[in-house]
Amino acid sequence: xxxxxxxxxxxxxxxxxxxxxxxxxxxxxxxxxxxxxxxxxxxxxxxxxxxxxxxxxxxxxxxxxxxxxxxxxxxxxxxxxxxxxxxxxxxxxxxxxxxxxxxxxxxxxxxxxxxxxxxxxxxxxxxxxxxxxxxxxxxxxxxxxxxxxxxxxxxxxxxxxxxxxxxxxxxxxxxxxxxxxxxxxxxxxxxxxxxxxxxxxxxxxxxxxxxxxxxxxxxxxxxxxxxxxxxxxxxxxxxxxxxxxxxxxxxxxxxxxxxxxxxxxxxxxxxxxxxxxxxxxxxxxxxxxxxxxxxxxxxxxxxxxxxxxxxxxxxxxxxxxxxxxxxxxxxxxxxxxxxxxxxxxxxxxxxxxxxxxxxxxxxxxxxxxxxxxxxxxxxxxxxxxxxxxxxxxxxxxxxxxx
Numbered sequence: 250x251x252x253x254x255x256x257x258x259x260x261x262x263x264x265x266x267x268x269x270x271x272x273x274x275x276x277x278x279x280x281x282x283x284x285x286x287x288x289x290x291x292x293x294x295x296x297x298x299x300x301x302x303x304x305x306x307x308x309x310x311x312x313x314x315x316x317x318x319x320x321x322x323x324x325x326x327x328x329x330x331x332x333x334x335x336x337x338x339x340x341x342x343x344x345x346x347x348x349x350x351x352x353x354x355x356x357x358x359x360x361x362x363x364x365x366x367x368x369x370x371x372x373x374x375x376x377x378x379x380x381x382x383x384x385x386x387x388x389x390x391x392x393x394x395x396x397x398x399x400x401x402x403x404x405x406x407x408x409x410x411x412x413x414x415x416x417x418x419x420x421x422x423x424x425x426x427x428x429x430x431x432x433x434x435x436x437x438x439x440x441x442x443x444x445x446x447x448x449x450x451x452x453x454x455x456x457x458x459x460x461x462x463x464x465x466x467x468x469x470x471x472x473x474x475x476x477x478x479x480x481x482x483x484x485x486x487x488x489x490x491x492x493x494x495x496x497x498x499x500x501x502x503x504x505x506x507x508x509x510x511x512x513x514x515x516x517x518x519x520x521x522x523x524x525x526x527x528x529x530x531x532x533x534x535x536x537x538x539x540x541x542x543x544x545x546x547x548x549x550x551x552x553x554x555x556x557x558x559x560x561x562x563x564x565x566x567x568x569x570x571x572x573x574x575x576x577x578x579x580x581x582x583x584x585x586x587x588x589x590x591x592x593x594x595x596x597x598x599x600x601x602x603x604x605x606x607x608x609x610x611x612x613x614x615x616x617x618x619x620x621x622x623x624x625x626x627x628x629x630x631x632x633x634x635x636x637x638x639x640x641x642x643x644x645x646x647x648x649x650x651x
Contacts, residue, residue, distance in 0.1 A: 270457040272374050273650050275447050279370040280363050282448030289355075289362040296348075296355035303348030304341060307334040312514070330514030330525055338506040347500055350493040357489045361482040366446065368643055373443040374458065375636045380436035381455045382628040387432055390621040391425045397603070397613070398422060414610040421614050425621075463581075463631075466574035466638050467645055474571075477645040478563045487559040491552040498545040504538045507531040563644070570641040577634035584627045592623040 280286075309331055316326040398418045404410035436455055444453045469477070478484060510529035515522070599616035639649050 267454045267457045269459050270453060271459045272371065272461050275374050275443070276367050276370050276649065278449070279366050279447040283366045283370075283446055284448055285366050285369075285446065286359065286362050289359040293352075293355040293359045296352040300345075300348040300352040304345045306341070307336065309333045310510075316518075324519050326516070326518040328514065328516050328525065330512050330527075332510050332512040332529070335509040335511055337508055338503040340500065340503050340508070343496065343500040343503055347493070347496040350489065350496045354486065354489040354493050357482065357486040361486050364482040364643070367649070368640065370443070370446055371639045371643070371649060372636060373439060373446055375632050375639070377436065377439035377443055377453075377455065378458055378460050379629060379632040380432060380439045381458065382632070383625050384429065384432040384436050384455075386621065386624045386628060387425060387429045390617070390624070391422060391429060394418065394422050394425065394617060397600075397617075400603075417610050417614060421618070461635065461650060463578075463635070464638055464642075464650075466578050466634075467571055467641050467647055468575075469571065469645055474567050474645055475564060477647075478560055478567060480646055481563050481644075483563060484556070484560050487552070487556040491549070491556050494545070494549040494552040498542070498549045501538060501541045501545040505533065505542065507533055567641070567644040570637060570644050574634065574637035574641040577630065577637050581627075581631045581634040584630055588623045588627055592620045596620040 310333075312328065312330045312332065314328040316328070317323040318325070398415070401410060401415045401418050405412050405415050440453050440455060443449075444451075507530055512525065512527040512529065514525045516525045517523075596616045596619075599613045603613050642649050
């Protein structure tokens with residue numbers, strides 16, 4: 250035997266195998282490269298640049314005029330006046346504060362998007378695990394049924410069994426082929442969605458997925474849940490929307506005070522050079538910006554109500570998620586004893602009777618079907634418990650994987 254050649258072949262096979270992709274690695278990659286965060290990231294960058302430029306002064310104005318332009322020989326009057334708007338009522342500082350509030354809000358929205366990407370990645374990852382488990386279970390079940398079909402074919406050929414019994418097995422096998430095709434499509438869809446969400450360069454293969462270890466559902470007191478919800482990204486975004494609304498309302502109230510327009514320049518008239526100076530101010534007789542103030546005040550009150558509503562909604566959802574995770578985890582822990590063991594015993598008894606030639610074919614098919622359904626139910630229950638636990642941990646600000 251050529252040992253170096255064997256080692257080279259084994260090494261090549263290892264290199265061709267796709268690398269493992271754990272849930273933690275998938276979440277980390279999604280936070281960095283997911284296309285879903287691109288828009289929020291660009292908005293945060295633009296808001297930061299806008300905040301940096303928000304404190305600039307208003308642009309000055311220049312007015313150059315020549316008067317007495319006619320066919321008559323009149324001396325031309327020339328005016329060159331520069332005017333500078335002067336903001337009153339602290340409007341410049343309020344503009345800077347408003348831009349800073351928008352910058353903070355854009356950053357909070359980016360964090361919310363990252364939180365949503367984390368949740369979606371975990372859901373799709375576990376969904377792909379579920380689809381893979383169902384597909385593998387159905388395939389193994391169909392292979393086991395194929396062995397029974399081969400035995401039945403020999404018995405039919407030898408005249409020990411009716412052909413109708415063989416047809417019953419073949420019908421059940423055809424039904425399972427349909428279920429396997431559906432499970433394969435579900436697996437492909439789940440992997441495709443997961444590939445997009447995490448921004449993977451190459452399609453993810455089902456063999457790369459690694460099922461996380463079972464974890465206990467979080468158990469938090471009401472006060473701890475409320476404290477965790479107060480740090481939730483959505484609550485933070487709602488709070489910063491309120492800050493932005495408050496800054497906008499303050500800015501609109503400051504705009505009720507009219508700004509000054511200071512002017513200074515040069516005038517030449519009738520052959521004399523003189524200086525020009527003046528002040529222009531609007532008289533707030535009819536419009537005192539009441540409409541904009543009323544709208545901004547209403548948006549501020551709406552933001553206050555929204556912040557309270559978001560906090561209450563998330564607290565209610567967190568309590569529901571914790572209760573769901575605890576119930577599903579407890580049920581999944583008992584599934585082996587309550588579901589798999591009885592179904593396995595029934596199937597083994599039916600197969601033993603079949604090998605002895607005393608079994609009813611329909612009872613054997615029913616036992617096989619029940620066993621397959623129970624296996625699928627156990628897989629789905631275990632992964633539903635995992636999904637609920639991950640969602641509950643994320644809802645209360647815990648690390649998804651302890």
